[in-house]
Amino acid sequence: MSLLVVGSVALDSVETPFGSNSDALGGSAVYFSYAASILHPVQVVGVVGSDFPQEPLDELAARSVDLSGVERREGESFRWKGKYSYDLQNRETLDTRLGVFADFEPRIPEAFRDAKLVFLGNIDPELQLAVLDQIHEPTLVACDTMNYWISSKRDTLLELMRRIDVLLVNDAEARELSGDWNVYRAARWIVDAGPRMVVIKQGGFGAVLYEGGRLFYIPAYPLDDVFDPTGAGDSFAGGFMGHLARTDDLSPDNLRRAMVYGSAMGSFAVERFSVQRFTEIGPAEVTARVREFSELVRFDIEPEHAHELG
């Protein structure tokens, strides 16, 4: 199934306790594409400024990522600068320069309008709605958002939620959106508001899928060293949607598998700065990590014991 992402293509400068980098490849559409393209070709819609280096775009294009929807416009590229706390649990935004992203009005190329799977990266919900108006008959639309839009454009976001199939948010966003501290009650609130399922990401503690009245929990991959948490959520989305696109199967069991691919891709993202880890791995490494998840949560309740007990 064809897979489209609309989101940011950015230059990130990140400080972590382990080092820092400057003007490295970043943005939701970039992390998503790096992760998803290991599983399935990706079509990207976004915008870069006249100062954006061509080389990283060429590298992406060499990975079955179709960048014909990425417009290059006169002006500065979107730049984000952030600093993580010593334990990587919190981050502070030091600087955000929207540049050409400030006037981003996603135009979906004709060739992309038949996309069946669509991921709307974290942008203004008005723009996310405008994207949906340009897609003919998507099979499944997934969407990210952030606290800024939840507070400043709540009504638009609620309108958008009635038109999407999957909301992917972190626990803080789920709480702010629903007004409920409990993530399981928040999940039900979100599904009642429109999407037929919700993925709530909990950083180093894994992620929850609520779908069809059922919960599925996948832990985070146990990493000895988290190097740079930037992009983990978008890489999760890339693994999730990439798996669905590759398998052409939206059954509940396959949605659970998609969660495992999402968690695997999120774990790769944080092992190096920027998208570097994705340039070092291929399908074999992804398959190996997915199998490790099976072992990590594997247990069987022996029927005779359960019976004996009650």
Place this chain on the structure above:
Amino acid sequence: MSLLVVGSVALDSVETPFGSNSDALGGSAVYFSYAASILHPVQVVGVVGSDFPQEPLDELAARSVDLSGVERREGESFRWKGKYSYDLQNRETLDTRLGVFADFEPRIPEAFRDAKLVFLGNIDPELQLAVLDQIHEPTLVACDTMNYWISSKRDTLLELMRRIDVLLVNDAEARELSGDWNVYRAARWIVDAGPRMVVIKQGGFGAVLYEGGRLFYIPAYPLDDVFDPTGAGDSFAGGFMGHLARTDDLSPDNLRRAMVYGSAMGSFAVERFSVQRFTEIGPAEVTARVREFSELVRFDIEPEHAHELG
């Protein structure tokens, strides 16, 4: 296999955002016993003061809990008073009165000295060592501790760790003990220091077992309402040890099942004040919850997909 617990028998006064109680049954040995006794008989060693009400002890005794090792001494019983934050993530101790617990010197009755499974609740590691000197040939010794002992009696605790099989601690304790922020590295540090396995509890995010060089992860049961987190860790230990005692099986696969029983018992503990929830459930409710865990984490990676990918 015979199961012995040594720990506190206390009267707790707890304030939560949902209400408060006063002088309710509490203490590590009590929570442990309530949880474990649903699965297997328990022997308890502890101490209460002359003011301790007899009725809750009689109720415990009616649940295949042998209290012949609980001494009643002249003086006040151990009382703890605490207050939880609005989100139940933090708690403040308002008052601790050790009473007769201050001079507790566990004396293991002759009839308990052949215990095969032993849980050393959170007390002074010198007393935990003194308990071990009185047990003839335990098959498996599990132990809890707390930050206070980690900082004030570190050497004694390290000596104890060389004599136990399982350390059960929460993530903050694992970090303080190992001096390592990463829980997976902390787990290896702990196993290198003596015990052949470690269970690291992460509150609402589940628990990790590190054993034989392998990690096993069990999520927390998804609860819509956590009422009172007091006793969750000791109830987890009760489920873990109670399952091992009942099944007489210390294989790696059965240790994983013990984690599921532990997580189930921890989730029951927090649904009501004090031990109340345990008085409302029996084996059937435990079995049902354990089966829900199977469904919560269930996924299968289709061999043909994995093969196709790499």
